[in-house]
Each structure stands twice: as C-alpha cells, then as structure tokens.
Amino acid sequence: MFKKVETTMNFVPIENAIIDFWNKEQIFKKSIENRKDAPNYVFYEGPPTANGMPHAGHVLTRVVKDLIPRYKTMTGYKVDRKAGWDTHGLPVELEVEKQLGISGKPEIESYGVEDFIKKCKNSVFTYEQEWRKMTERVGFWIDMDNPYVTYNNTYIESVWWALKEIFKKGLLYKGNKVVPYCPRCGTSLSSHEVAQGYKEVEDPSVFVKFPVAGKENTYFLVWTTTPWTLPSNVALAVKSDYTYVLVEHNDERLILAEGRLEVLDGEYTVIDKFTGEELVSTNYEPIFPFFEEEKDKAYRVVTADFVTLEDGTGIVHIAPAFGEDDSRVGHEHGFPVLQPVDEEGKFTEKVSPWAGMFVKDADRGILKDLSNRNILYKSQKYKHSYPFCWRCDTPLLYYGRSSWFIKTTAIKDRLLEINKKINWHPEHIRDGRFGNFLENLIDWCLSRERYWGTPLNIWVCEDCGHQHSVGSIKELKELSKEPIGDIELHKPYVDDVIITCSKCNGDMKRVPEVIDCWFDS
Numbered sequence: 001m002f003k004k005v006e007t008t009m010n011f012v013p014i015e016n017a018i019i020d021f022w023n024k025e026q027i028f029k030k031s032i033e034n035r036k037d038a039p040n041y042v043f044y045e046g047p048p049t050a051n052g053m054p055h056a057g058h059v060l061t062r063v064v065k066d067l068i069p070r071y072k073t074m075t076g077y078k079v080d081r082k083a084g085w086d087t088h089g090l091p092v093e094l095e096v097e098k099q100l101g102i103s104g105k106p107e108i109e110s111y112g113v114e115d116f117i118k119k120c121k122n123s124v125f126t127y128e129q130e131w132r133k134m135t136e137r138v139g140f141w142i143d144m145d146n147p148y149v150t151y152n153n154t155y156i157e158s159v160w161w162a163l164k165e166i167f168k169k170g171l172l173y174k175g176n177k178v179v180p181y182c183p184r185c186g187t188s189l190s191s192h193e194v195a196q197g198y199k200e201v202e203d204p205s206v207f208v209k210f211p212v213a214g215k216e217n218t219y220f221l222v223w224t225t226t227p228w229t230l231p232s233n234v235a236l237a238v239k240s241d242y243t244y245v246l247v248e249h250n251d252e253r254l255i256l257a258e259g260r261l262e263v264l265d266g267e268y269t270v271i272d273k274f275t276g277e278e279l280v281s282t283n284y285e286p287i288f289p290f291f292e293e294e295k296d297k298a299y300r301v302v303t304a305d306f307v308t309l310e311d312g313t314g315i316v317h318i319a320p321a322f323g324e325d326d327s328r329v330g331h332e333h334g335f336p337v338l339q340p341v342d343e344e345g346k347f348t349e350k351v352s353p354w355a356g357m358f359v360k361d362a363d364r365g366i367l368k369d370l371s372n373r374n375i376l377y378k379s380q381k382y383k384h385s386y387p388f389c390w391r392c393d394t395p396l397l398y399y400g401r402s403s404w405f406i407k408t409t410a411i412k413d414r415l416l417e418i419n420k421k422i423n424w425h426p427e428h429i430r431d432g433r434f435g436n437f438l439e440n441l442i443d444w445c446l447s448r449e450r451y452w453g454t455p456l457n458i459w460v461c462e463d464c465g466h467q468h469s470v471g472s473i474k475e476l477k478e479l480s481k482e483p484i485g486d487i488e489l490h491k492p493y494v495d496d497v498i499i500t501c502s503k504c505n506g507d508m509k510r511v512p513e514v515i516d517c518w519f520d521s
C-alpha cells in the first residue's frame with residue numbers, strides 16, 4: 001500500500017530524498033544492467049551547449065527527454081542514454097571575442113586562428129557543473145560521464161561521412177545566392193537562424209522619382225524601405241497586366257500603378273494609361289552616378305511576377321546584389337550586379353560620399369542627397385519586422401554571396417510525406433509551424449565563413465576545379481600529398497592538408513569555410 005499523502009507535504013525534501021536514493025543505489029545504472037538481454041532502445045541526447053547557463057526552457061526539454069526513455073525502460077527495454085554537448089559555432093566564437101576584447105574577423109586573424117580556436121575549445125564547458133546539477137535535480141537520467149562531444153575528431157568524422165554521402169548524391173553544391181548575412185560576424189546565416197531574430201523596427205519608407213529618359217519632368221515613382229540599395233539599382237519592375245497611369249501632379253508628371261494612386265498627397269490629373277507590358281524597355285536615368293560604366297547594360301523597365309499592389313507604387317526597384325527576387329530578375333535579363341558594399345556592411349570607395357559608412361547608417365545621408373536633387377517624392381517611417389543576428393543583434397543584410405548549400409528542396413516531397421506520419425504533440429504543429437516550414441523549404445545554406453566549427457570537407461583543385469569530399473581521417477591520410485600524423489580536424493590544421501587531384505595531378509586545397517553548427521547538432 002502507498003503511504004498516506006499529507007496535505008501539508010513539502011515536495012522539495014521528498015524529491016531530494018528520492019535523488020539521494022537513486023544516487024546511492026545507482027538506480028539508473030541498474031535500470032540498464034537489469035535489462036542486459038532485453039531489446040535495445042537507444043537514446044542519444046540532442047546536445048545542448050555548456051558555454052551558457054541552463055535556464056527554465058532547458059528544464060522543459062530535459063523533462064521531455066526523460067519521459068520517453070523512462071517509459072521505454074518501464075516497458076522492458078534496455079535503454080542506454082548518452083549525453084551530448086554541442087560545442088561549435090558562432091555563439092562560442094562570440095563569447096571568446098568578448099573575453100579577448102576583440103571584435104570581428106580581421107582582429108581574430110591578427111590574434112591568430114590557432115590560438116583563437118584553442119580558446120574556443122577551452123570555453124565550451126564553462127557551465128558543465130551547473131548543467132549536471134540541474135540535470136540531476138530535475139530527475140533526468142542520462143550518462144553525462146561518457147558524453148559525445150561535437151568537437152571531437154570522432155564526431156567530426158561522422159559529420160564528414162554524412163556530408164560526403166550528400167555530396168556523392170550531388171546534393172551539396174556551391175551557389176551564388178542572395179543570403180542573409182551578418183556584417184559584424186562576417187558570415188551568412190541559414191533561414192532557421194534568421195527566424196530566431198526578427199524584431200519590430202522602424203525603417204525609412206521612401207518614394208523616389210526615377211527620371212524617364214528623354215522625357216522632361218517625367219518620373220517613375222518607386223517605393224523602397226532600403227535607400228542604401230538605391231546606388232545598386234539596375235532596373236525597375238512592373239507587373240505586365242497591371243494598369244499604370246501617367247499623372248500630372250505638383251507641376252510634374254509621375255508614372256505609377258492605377259491601383260496605388262492613394263500614395264499621392266494632394267490633387268492629380270490622370271493624363272494617360274498603359275499596361276505594365278507597354279512600359280517594358282522604357283529607359284530611365286540612373287539616380288546615382290557611381291556606375292557610369294554600366295549605363296548601356298541597365299536602367300530599363302522589365303516585368304516581374306512578384307510586383308504587387310499591396311504597398312508601394314506598383315513599380316519595384318531592382319538591385320540584384322541585395323535581394324533574392326532581384327537577383328533572379330537580374331540573371332534573366334543579364335543585368336550587372338552592382339555590389340558596392342564590403343564584408344563589414346560598409347560602402348566601398350565606389351559610393352564615395354558614404355564610403356566607409358555602415359549602409360543602414362548611410363540611409364539618412366542618401367535621403368538628404370535625393371531631397372537636395374529634388375527626386376525624393378516623400379519620406380516616411382515604416383514599422384515592420386526585420387531580421388537581426390540571433391547572436392550579436394546586428395541588423396542582417398541580404399547579400400549576393402557564394403556559399404555552399406544542401407539541396408534540401410530535392411527531397412521536399414519526401415519530407416512532406418514523412419511529416420504526415422509523425423505523431424506530433426500538439427498535433428497542430430504537423431500542418432502548422434513545421435508543415436509550413438517544409439512547404440516553404442529552401443536549400444540549406446550550410447557554409448559559415450568563420451573559424452570554430454566542423455570544417456567543410458571539400459577539397460577543390462586549383463588547376464581544373466575538380467571537387468572531392470573527404471569522408472574520414474583514413475581517407476585524408478591516404479590522399480594527402482605529404483604524410484600526416486595525428487591531426488585535429490579543425491581550422492587551421494586541416495587547411496594545411498593538400499591533396500593531389502585525381503583528374504589532373506594538380507594541387508587540391510580545402511575550401512575555407514566551416515559548417516553551420518546546427519548541422520552538427
């Protein structure tokens with residue numbers, strides 16, 4: 001029979017007494033040993049990071065992680081439970097940067113990559129004791145004495161093996177795409193990282209007049225929330241079947257979509273109408289003089305499907321360097337990619353008035369300049385949600401950069417099919433948050449232009465461009481030009497390994513990137 005439960009009962013001493021009993025009698029260990037011949041149910045923990053303090057959210061996940069294995073134990077399985085530690089990535093690097101009082105990649109390089117990654121390695125178990133205490137206190141059974149650690153060679157080898165399998169299937173590729181990029185961290189981010197950092201902000205909402213070529217006092221009225229992308233403009237996009245109007249307004253003539261006339265302040269007279277299609281190939285004057293040499297290749301009207309009448313003027317400014325849609329349009333029409341922004345998010349000499357300035361800080365100056373030249377129709381504030389770096393809180397920029405991707409879209413149908421069979425709790429996640437994520441799947445931006453991570457295991461021939469993915473230490477040793485002894489699979493060590501090209505006998509070097517630490521974990 002059970003003991004009677006007192007209404008004045010205090011749970012804390014009872015829980016502590018149970019924990020003491022479990023420890024003294026080694027109940028977790030016995031739960032495995034007693035079932036030596038039982039069928040296996042294997043549990044590898046999805047690894048947390050120990051370079052931060054555990055918090056209440058971790059209690060929730062650890063309770064869930066205990067629930068399933070405990071149930072399996074109670075139904076007769078032998079359940080080995082292995083703890084894991086997630087040890088790579090930007091969060092670790094940022095902590096070390098803070099610790100060393102340095103910031104950004106140039107300062108890391110001058111500090112020395114080898115010393116830097118050693119510091120990273122030393123910092124990752126800072127809060128291990130706190131994690132152990134919390135884990136024991138919430139009654140989570142897990143073997144924390146023999147954990148797997150994502151920075152160990154054995155683990156990196158497993159990741160390399162997986163990546164090589166993906167590479168062999170042709171699903172790991174280098175692409176030049178517009179990706180979300182943190183100018184402070186100097187690296188691109190994946191869509192799930194971006195999703196963690198949206199904030200409500202006020203950005204400029206501006207209406208700019210682009211002079212129609214050869215027509216005095218006539219302008220395309222164009223809306224943008226990123227004035228800093230205007231120097232990189234190469235085209236204006238309209239929708240082919242929308243109706244556009246030419247209006248007389250404040251002693252000048254403006255062209256915009258009929259469905260967006262509401263953006264005009266004050267009286268106007270419509271003097272002509274045309275379809276978007278009829279505007280195609282109309283030339284306009286570039287509003288900045290920074291790319292004179294491209295004048296013949298750009299600055300005309302094209303059509304695009306993504307133009308809407310929800311906001312703006314029905315005419316969209318196209319800067320292929322800074323938008324995914326823009327990049328596609330630019331590619332289709334052979335427009336140049338005008339990229340005057342450096343790795344730190346600052347204007348280069350190309351945009352001389354604001355050279356060296358962080359682009360978002362240059363917005364104000366750009367607007368003032370447009371206003372002085374009387375081509376700013378109006379400027380307002382616009383509240384919207386904008387992504388910030390989930391680690392360092394810097395506003396992200398969308399850059400055209402060459403990055404490595406996993407072609408997850410190639411297996412999208414299969415993912416959707418399997419998702420339908422998953423027993424989700426709560427059930428609405430299946431078609432809600434997770435289902436939506438899968439429906440809108442894009443290729444996984446895998447590479448990070450950083451230091452402390454699993455090095456991307458691809459070597460490229462300097463002569464013929466042949467690519468090879470190395471799947472293990474054994475293979476690395478076999479292929480290396482120079483004999484190598486014990487090697488730690490991290491930057492900068494693996495970068496010294498040169499492989500002979502199987503196609504042309506040239507030298508193959510590893511690509512400089514590491515991978516997204518979310519792939520490790």
Ligand SMILES: [Zn+2]
Pocket residue numbers: 182183184185186389390391392393394
């Ligand atoms: Zn950042």
Ligand SMILES: [Zn+2]
Pocket residue numbers: 461462463464465466501502503504505506
């Ligand atoms: Zn070669």
